Amino acid sequence: GxxxxxxxxxxxxxxxxxxxxxxxxxxxxxxxxxxxxxxxxxxxxxxxxxxGMDGVTLQPAAGAHGEFTGMMLIKAYHESRGDDKRKKIIVPDSAHGTNPASATMAGFEVVNIPSAGDGCVD
Structure with a gap:
């Protein structure tokens, strides 16, 4: 991480x-x-x-900034395809607090899913 x-x-x-x-x-x-x-x-x-990507960015200055950038890229991708139905992001309850925060700031609805004692999800 x-x-x-x-x-x-x-x-x-x-x-x-x-x-x-x-x-x-x-x-x-x-x-x-x-x-x-x-x-x-x-x-x-x-x-x-x-x-093999068309382009990359070096701009995210930290992990949470990178997460937010990724969320914004995902959102822009779906919007560019006219897909306005993908509004939810699944986040395990064991995730770092910045994960749901980044998704929320990007305009997604966070769906928390439970994790097992070992941190894995089903």
Whole structure:
């Protein structure tokens, strides 16, 4: 889950601490961060190519933000197909609190389902 520690290779820390990345501020003028923007654009292109998707986004800044982004993408997909009947999201009662919150914020009705003692659902 998004709340657990993940393995980050040392090279990631080294790259993130380079002055061109570490000293960037979100409100800087775009022309002062062109190198970083290029790296982000290439990363998006590589991820799309590897996964076979038409596009990807690097914008969600945290797990809950990613959940909400996913919910909004699901909603937009169904709306683009003229499907206005899919308004419910099934969430197990053992889910992290951000899961039903993200679904609710995206405009879905949350349907809670019970989980067993081992956290699994039937």
């Amino acid at each position: 998004s709340c657990t520690m993940k393995y980050n290779p040392k090279i990631n820390d080294e790259m993130a601490s380079l002055p061109g990345f570490a000293s960037i501020h979100p409100l800087q003028p775009a022309h002062t961060v062109e190198g970083c923007l290029e790296v982000m654009t290439l990363a998006q292109q590589f991820l799309a190519e590897i996964t």
